[in-house]
Amino acid sequence: MTQIPEALPWAAAVVMAAAAAVAVHLMLRARRSASGLRAELLATATAAEGRYQAMEVSLRADAQTADAQFRSVEAGLRAEAHGAGLARLSAEERYGQVVKEVEHLADVRLPALVTHLRHRHVPVPGTLDPSLTHTDVGSLLDSALNQVAQVIVDTEHRVDEGAQAVLRDTTASIQAKSYRIQSMIEEMQFLYDDPKLAEQLLKLDRTNEENLRQIQATGVLCGAWPGLARADSHLGDIVAGAQSRIPGYQRVQVTSQLNVPVGVVARAVEPLAVIVAELLANAVHHTPQGSRAVDVSLHQVQTGACVLIDDPGVGMTDEEREFAARMLSSQQSLLLTHLGDPPRAGFATIGRLVKQFGFTVTVDKPSSYGGVRAVVWIPDHLLLLMDEEAQPMSAMSPALRTPVPEVRERDVAPAPAVTGDAVDLPRRRRQRRAVEQGPAVQEETAGGAVPVIDPEQAAQTWGAWHSGTQRGAEEAQSTEQEEGPSS
Template identity: 55%
Template sequence: MTQIPEAFLEVLAAGAAAAALVVGWLLFRARRLVGCLRAERDAALEANEHLDARRQVLEAETRHLVGVRLPALATYLAHRHVPVPGLLHPVFAGTHVDQLHRGALDQVAKAVAAECQRVDEAAQAVMRGATTVIQAQSYQLQSKIDDMQHRYEDPDIAEDLLELDHLNEQNLRRIQATGVLCGAWPGLTRADSHLGDIVVGAQSRIRGYHRVQVASKLELPIAVVARAVEPIAITVAELLANAVHHTHGSLAIDVSLHQVEAGACIVIDDAGVGMHADEVEFATGLLSGQQPILLTELGDPPRSGFAAIGRLVQRYGFSVSIDKPAPYGGVRAVVFIPGHLLTSA
């Protein structure tokens, strides 16, 4: 029997040991590689889950923008007391998503405001043309009534004509106010007129004129220059109509005329229910002439009186304030006429 040399056996054993080491190292490397691959797979799955969750949150935020925030914005533009909700998920606050959504809201608000302005200007143009025609016809009717009052001496007819004349004056006041609100000219050019005569003329244009009590505290005869006579008459008539409307039928409206250092004042005190702070704030904005006016924001029926006064204030340079309470608990309205609109009577 042939014997294998011991040297060969030693070499063979060494080779087997080396092969075992190589195989072990390869198995170790394979296990490490498998572990790395598993870790990368788990990380990829986790990242995918994170992206999917973020996508779902982003979709929910976009649905919130389209279904909640944009409709609320449309309502807010028509009714300023309605709030517009913020982000559904605060995690987006200050992010690029938040900026994009805010940009979308701003663009929609600008587009809606521009369209509202365009529609309102078109409506004002139509109303301006209509009131000009109706106002001219009211003046013609007034002339006819005046002519009939001179031709008929029967007391009953005279009384009926007087009622018709007063009714026409009320219609004319409303037409004038609407026209002025829509940018029309007041409609009459008068001569310089005494301040007391302007107030009495304004008194004749309202329902319940007999309840208005006028007291002059002027030391000198003061007149208003021609170009401002009709605007101030319209203003006083609207303020008197508002005072009479909000005061009980048995109570009087006190009007007083005052001369001041820088001009003259017409003070109107009523004994009505007064105004809340938010009503005073809204009315003050209209009377200042600085607040943009849309017909759609004046209510139904439209509260055009203060808005029309604001247009006249802005155009002619006098002022109206209602921020002081009347002595009787109602509203005090003060018309201040600066010296450049006054002259000697």
């Protein structure tokens, strides 16, 4: 029992120590719990502060975005309002621009268009403002211009066709009367022997012949047939006949470089005579008095025959040469209003015949004498060899030359060295002479023996020629009335 009391203090001390340890542990644990709680509270507070700050930043960013959007909307509204004002101003400017373009169309472009339709080298100006060229406004203005041009062209063609029809009818009537005057003059030459009267009749006949040529050319220009039906003829005779139709025929010198009697088929005789007469009249008209004569030469080439006309005149300007080439080519429709004032109808008349019969006429080379060289090419299908016994050349026709190995003209192919039937041309059938010629005597002259026809033979020949001419004119007039003018 004594041991228990001794053990009590020690046990109490242990208990107390244990209690103290427990108390310390609890205190430490409580302290750790408080510290953890504090730390947790601090962490929570820090997180809350961070979220607040982030929210504040987000709110500030949202406020800035909203302010920027507002400013953008405000700027857009102001820009739209300004654009509407500018659009209203631009519409007024465009209206004024269109008004100026219409005025420019009426005052400048339309008059230039009318001039351009008559003189192709005159340009038609474009829009006043080049920026409108490819716009709807420019397209509408060009369309109006084209429609006006088409109306003008159609009207010109209708008026011109009517004028040509009137001229065709008028020239046909005057031409027939001129042929009758010619016949009356020939009858008077048989009735009267007075030399002075004969001289006056000759002048009257020449004047009527010149008048007839101009009437005939005018009719051809308007689409009429030349008006004469002729037989196959020597090329030299045709050129000599054309020479006799023009004023100043004495100033024309015709030579032949032909070795054989080349002829032209009947249907092309009168058209060729008209062509040569027009070219000769033009050459003589532009050759000063007292200068060298107009030189005409006949040549045979590989594809036909040529008539060369060289004049020592004033020549042609580039514009005149271009006009002549356009008329002679007959590539475009012919209008009388395009011939100028006074009308330059000669080349246009030739162009009609060139197109119808297949001739070729050029005036694009200067003459050897400084003037103009005209070349008439006759294709071989319009040529033939004439029978000199059945139909000899007239006294006015240039004589054939003796073949020599030389070339007179540089731009004309030389005549082939042939004799007799070797020429590649169809031969004209021999025909019985219309009048049996009486005996002829020979007179010695400086040039050798020349045949002289006696008076009886001359009377027979003249009467036959007169009757044949009158009959041919009547038949031509009758044929023209039955068939009507050709176009």
